[in-house]
Amino acid sequence: MGFEHILGLGLLQGLTEFLPISSSAHLILLPLLLGWEDQGLAFDVAVHVGSLIAVTTYFRKDLKKLILGWSASVFKQQHSQDSRLAWLVIVGTIPVGLAGLFLDDLIEAYLRSPLVIALATIGFGFLLWLADAKGERCREQYQLTIKDAVVVGLYQVLALIPGTSRSGITMTAGLFLGLTREASARFSFLLSIPLIFLAGSYKAVQLMSLSVTVDWFSIISGVVVSALSAFLCIAAFLKMLEKIGMLPFVIYRLLLGAFLLYLYVPF
Numbered sequence: 105m106g107f108e109h110i111l112g113l114g115l116l117q118g119l120t121e122f123l124p125i126s127s128s129a130h131l132i133l134l135p136l137l138l139g140w141e142d143q144g145l146a147f148d149v150a151v152h153v154g155s156l157i158a159v160t161t162y163f164r165k166d167l168k169k170l171i172l173g174w175s176a177s178v179f180k181q182q183h184s185q186d187s188r189l190a191w192l193v194i195v196g197t198i199p200v201g202l203a204g205l206f207l208d209d210l211i212e213a214y215l216r217s218p219l220v221i222a223l224a225t226i227g228f229g230f231l232l233w234l235a236d237a238k239g240e241r242c243r244e245q246y247q248l249t250i251k252d253a254v255v256v257g258l259y260q261v262l263a264l265i266p267g268t269s270r271s272g273i274t275m276t277a278g279l280f281l282g283l284t285r286e287a288s289a290r291f292s293f294l295l296s297i298p299l300i301f302l303a304g305s306y307k308a309v310q311l312m313s314l315s316v317t318v319d320w321f322s323i324i325s326g327v328v329v330s331a332l333s334a335f336l337c338i339a340a341f342l343k344m345l346e347k348i349g350m351l352p353f354v355i356y357r358l359l360l361g362a363f364l365l366y367l368y369v370p371f
Contacts, residue, residue: 107325110147110322110325110326110329111325111329112138112140113131113134113147113151113326114151114154114325114326114328114329114330115329115330115333116130116131116134117131117151117152117154117155117330117333117334118151118154118329118330118332118333118334118335118336118337119333119334119337121155121270121271121296121300121334122155122159122271122293122296122334122338122341123269123271123337123341123353124269124271124272124275124276124353124357125269125353125356125357125360126221126224126225126228126266126267126268126357126360127270128221128266128267129221129222129225129266129267129361129364130360132218132221132364133360133363133364133367136367146311146319146322146323147322147323148307149304149308149311150322150323150324150326150327150330151326151327151329151330152300152304152307152330153304153327153330153331154326154328154329154331154332154334155296155300155334156297156300156301156304157327157331158330158331158332158333158334158335158337158338159293159296159300159334159338160297161335162293162335162338162339163293163294163297166290167297169186170186170187170189170190170193170294172186173185173186173187173188173189173190174186174187174190174191177190177191185246188246189245189246189294191250192248192252192253193253193291193294193295193297193298194298195253195254195257196253196254196256196257196260196274196291196295197257197260197295197298197299197302199254199260199261200257200260200261200263200264200299201298201299201302203261203264204264204302204303207264211264211266215264215265215266216266218364218368218369219365219368220265220266221266221267221364222267222361222362222364222368222369223267223361223365224265224266224267224268225267225269225357225361225364226357226358226361226362228262228267228268228269228272228273228276228357229272229354229357229358230354230358231273231276232272232273232275232276232279232353232354232357233350233351233354235275235276235279235280235350236279236349236350236351236354239279239280239281239282239283240282241279241282241283241284241285242282243281243282243283243284243287244283244287245283245287245288245290245291245294248281248291252281255277256274256278256281256291256295259273259274259277260273260274260277260295260299267361269357270292270296271292271293271296272353272357274288274291274295275289275292275350278291279350284346285345285346285349285350286342286345286346289341289342289345290342293338
């Protein structure tokens, strides 16, 4: 695998995993435009590991408090806002975990088409704009309830549709529930941690069942590029979000979806 291939896909994973712009749309578009061959399962695992390193590093202080709070609630029956938020992250992850387990084959068979990706990129882009425009934006993540976590978790199931954007749909849910932009993004990023871990573990299990030669240079480089780009993306996004809102990402999604329709749908 050439270094430009490693750099491009590593950056793509790092940026699109956390911005509300749909990673699947980009992962289909970039190799097509540049004529790249499939990068293989091992590299997919590597860039997911990079994203996981980035988000856990960025939220390391938050995660420490959540883990300690959750442990205290389980073993000592001592409850706090951190233990409560930890439980909300767990509750919000359950729906997509179950749906992914039972619907993976169905999604692979019927929902991987460029048309679905293009329409989802556009449709859920409009939904993100509506949530940002109509949401009250007056609540913080610590004010979420169990019911709210279930709602966000059910929205996250929609991310199994290629083109939806996991971060985009969970932020959409958060905004509809009245969270501030930053709170919706932070809860979305916290939700990504168990999900990326589960998805990466599933891919790793698949990889171990295959007899393939591993290109360790590509793997390590992919981890590094993905981790660095994802970390910088999270930091910049949270810093700018309250100022710029979701509209730039909505416009980008509409343009990207239209371009995919132009490429793949005959008129």
